Amino acid sequence: MSVTFSSDLPDQGLPVMEPCLCTQMDESFSQWVQYGPGEPSVMRAAAAQGCYTCKGTGIEGYERSALPELNLANANAEALLNAMGIKQDYYHGEMSVAEARRGVVRARNTRIPVPPKPAWSQVFGGPRLIGGEITEESILERVNRFENFLNAVSELGAKKITWY
Ligand SMILES: [Zn+2]
Numbered sequence: 001m002s003v004t005f006s007s008d009l010p011d012q013g014l015p016v017m018e019p020c021l022c023t024q025m026d027e028s029f030s031q032w033v034q035y036g037p038g039e040p041s042v043m044r045a046a047a048a049q050g051c052y053t054c055k056g057t058g059i060e061g062y063e064r065s066a067l068p069e070l071n072l073a074n075a076n077a078e079a080l081l082n083a084m085g086i087k088q089d090y091y092h093g094e095m096s097v098a099e100a101r102r103g104v105v106r107a108r109n110t111r112i113p114v115p116p117k118p119a120w121s122q123v124f125g126g127p128r129l130i131g132g133e134i135t136e137e138s139i140l141e142r143v144n145r146f147e148n149f150l151n152a153v154s155e156l157g158a159k160k161i162t163w164y
Pocket residue numbers: 020021022023047048051052053054055056057058059
Protein backbone atom coordinates (compact mmCIF):
# COMPACT_ATOMS: atom_id res chain seq x y z
CA MET A 1 0.00 0.00 0.00
CA SER A 2 1.35 3.40 -0.88
CA VAL A 3 0.59 7.09 -0.99
CA THR A 4 1.29 9.22 -4.08
CA PHE A 5 2.02 12.91 -3.74
CA SER A 6 1.09 14.93 -6.82
CA SER A 7 0.08 18.49 -7.64
CA ASP A 8 -2.77 20.55 -9.05
CA LEU A 9 -1.00 20.92 -12.42
CA PRO A 10 -3.07 19.77 -15.40
CA ASP A 11 -1.78 16.37 -16.42
CA GLN A 12 -1.66 15.29 -20.04
CA GLY A 13 -0.83 11.62 -19.58
CA LEU A 14 1.96 10.01 -21.55
CA PRO A 15 1.05 6.90 -23.50
CA VAL A 16 3.00 3.85 -22.42
CA MET A 17 3.18 0.64 -24.45
CA GLU A 18 4.44 -2.59 -22.94
CA PRO A 19 4.43 -6.24 -23.96
CA CYS A 20 1.38 -7.97 -22.49
CA LEU A 21 2.10 -10.61 -19.85
CA CYS A 22 0.35 -13.20 -22.03
CA THR A 23 3.43 -13.06 -24.29
CA GLN A 24 5.93 -13.64 -21.48
CA MET A 25 6.67 -17.26 -22.48
CA ASP A 26 7.53 -16.15 -26.02
CA GLU A 27 10.92 -14.91 -27.21
CA SER A 28 9.29 -11.64 -28.33
CA PHE A 29 8.59 -10.66 -24.70
CA SER A 30 12.23 -10.79 -23.61
CA GLN A 31 13.30 -9.21 -26.93
CA TRP A 32 11.03 -6.23 -26.15
CA VAL A 33 12.27 -5.98 -22.56
CA GLN A 34 15.92 -6.10 -23.67
CA TYR A 35 15.91 -4.19 -26.96
CA GLY A 36 12.71 -2.12 -27.07
CA PRO A 37 9.26 -2.32 -28.66
CA GLY A 38 8.58 -5.31 -30.87
CA GLU A 39 6.91 -5.50 -34.26
CA PRO A 40 3.10 -5.48 -33.84
CA SER A 41 2.74 -8.56 -36.08
CA VAL A 42 5.29 -10.51 -34.00
CA MET A 43 3.59 -9.48 -30.77
CA ARG A 44 0.17 -10.42 -32.15
CA ALA A 45 1.47 -13.88 -33.09
CA ALA A 46 2.84 -14.38 -29.55
CA ALA A 47 -0.34 -13.21 -27.78
CA ALA A 48 -3.01 -15.42 -26.27
CA GLN A 49 -6.03 -14.90 -28.52
CA GLY A 50 -8.52 -14.72 -25.65
CA CYS A 51 -6.39 -12.38 -23.53
CA TYR A 52 -8.62 -9.91 -21.69
CA THR A 53 -5.83 -7.35 -21.19
CA CYS A 54 -4.47 -6.94 -24.73
CA LYS A 55 -7.41 -8.38 -26.74
CA GLY A 56 -4.96 -10.63 -28.58
CA THR A 57 -2.59 -7.87 -29.74
CA GLY A 58 0.25 -8.78 -27.35
CA ILE A 59 0.66 -5.08 -26.57
CA GLU A 60 -0.69 -3.42 -23.46
CA GLY A 61 -1.26 0.32 -23.52
CA TYR A 62 -1.99 2.76 -20.72
CA GLU A 63 -1.20 6.31 -19.69
CA ARG A 64 1.14 7.40 -16.96
CA SER A 65 1.44 10.82 -15.41
CA ALA A 66 3.73 13.22 -17.29
CA LEU A 67 4.30 15.23 -14.10
CA PRO A 68 6.65 14.73 -11.19
CA GLU A 69 5.14 12.58 -8.44
CA LEU A 70 6.43 11.07 -5.22
CA ASN A 71 5.29 7.63 -4.14
CA LEU A 72 5.92 6.46 -0.57
CA ALA A 73 4.88 3.46 1.48
CA ASN A 74 1.99 4.30 3.83
CA ALA A 75 4.16 4.26 6.96
CA ASN A 76 6.75 6.55 5.34
CA ALA A 77 4.07 8.98 4.13
CA GLU A 78 2.58 9.11 7.61
CA ALA A 79 6.01 9.72 9.17
CA LEU A 80 6.80 12.43 6.59
CA LEU A 81 3.52 14.30 7.17
CA ASN A 82 3.98 14.04 10.96
CA ALA A 83 7.51 15.44 10.67
CA MET A 84 6.18 18.28 8.52
CA GLY A 85 3.50 19.03 11.10
CA ILE A 86 0.69 18.38 8.63
CA LYS A 87 -2.28 17.35 10.77
CA GLN A 88 -4.32 15.59 8.13
CA ASP A 89 -5.24 12.09 7.20
CA TYR A 90 -2.14 10.61 5.59
CA TYR A 91 -4.24 8.53 3.16
CA HIS A 92 -5.40 11.61 1.27
CA GLY A 93 -5.26 15.35 1.63
CA GLU A 94 -4.26 18.69 0.20
CA MET A 95 -1.91 21.51 1.17
CA SER A 96 -0.66 24.68 -0.48
CA VAL A 97 2.90 24.86 -1.81
CA ALA A 98 3.61 27.42 0.95
CA GLU A 99 2.38 24.99 3.64
CA ALA A 100 4.55 22.29 2.09
CA ARG A 101 7.63 24.55 2.18
CA ARG A 102 6.95 25.43 5.83
CA GLY A 103 6.56 21.70 6.51
CA VAL A 104 9.96 20.92 4.97
CA VAL A 105 11.63 23.66 7.07
CA ARG A 106 9.82 22.40 10.19
CA ALA A 107 10.86 18.79 9.55
CA ARG A 108 14.51 19.82 9.29
CA ASN A 109 14.45 21.99 12.39
CA THR A 110 12.41 20.10 14.95
CA ARG A 111 12.84 16.79 16.70
CA ILE A 112 11.26 14.26 14.39
CA PRO A 113 8.69 12.00 16.02
CA VAL A 114 9.89 8.45 15.25
CA PRO A 115 7.13 5.86 15.44
CA PRO A 116 7.78 3.05 17.94
CA LYS A 117 9.17 -0.24 16.66
CA PRO A 118 6.43 -2.77 16.11
CA ALA A 119 6.09 -5.14 19.08
CA TRP A 120 6.94 -8.21 17.00
CA SER A 121 10.43 -6.84 16.26
CA GLN A 122 11.31 -7.14 19.96
CA VAL A 123 10.21 -10.73 20.56
CA PHE A 124 13.17 -12.53 22.11
CA GLY A 125 13.77 -16.18 21.30
CA GLY A 126 11.42 -16.20 18.33
CA PRO A 127 12.29 -16.27 14.65
CA ARG A 128 14.23 -13.25 13.48
CA LEU A 129 11.90 -11.02 11.52
CA ILE A 130 13.27 -8.18 9.51
CA GLY A 131 10.92 -5.34 8.75
CA GLY A 132 11.40 -1.85 7.49
CA GLU A 133 12.23 0.41 10.38
CA ILE A 134 11.51 4.10 10.38
CA THR A 135 14.34 6.16 11.80
CA GLU A 136 15.06 9.87 11.96
CA GLU A 137 17.53 9.43 9.08
CA SER A 138 15.01 7.56 6.92
CA ILE A 139 12.42 10.28 7.52
CA LEU A 140 14.93 13.01 6.60
CA GLU A 141 15.70 11.11 3.40
CA ARG A 142 11.95 11.26 2.56
CA VAL A 143 11.96 14.98 3.41
CA ASN A 144 14.76 15.46 0.84
CA ARG A 145 12.86 13.48 -1.79
CA PHE A 146 9.67 15.42 -1.00
CA GLU A 147 11.53 18.73 -1.38
CA ASN A 148 12.89 17.64 -4.79
CA PHE A 149 9.34 16.80 -5.87
CA LEU A 150 8.05 20.09 -4.42
CA ASN A 151 10.72 22.14 -6.25
CA ALA A 152 9.96 20.37 -9.52
CA VAL A 153 6.19 20.98 -9.42
CA SER A 154 6.43 24.53 -8.06
CA GLU A 155 8.82 25.47 -10.88
CA LEU A 156 6.11 24.25 -13.25
CA GLY A 157 3.60 26.53 -11.51
CA ALA A 158 1.81 24.23 -9.05
CA LYS A 159 -0.14 25.91 -6.25
CA LYS A 160 -1.31 22.86 -4.34
CA ILE A 161 0.07 19.48 -3.33
CA THR A 162 -2.35 16.59 -3.06
CA TRP A 163 -1.87 13.03 -1.89
CA TYR A 164 -3.95 9.89 -1.99
ZN1 LIG B 1 -2.37 -10.24 -23.56
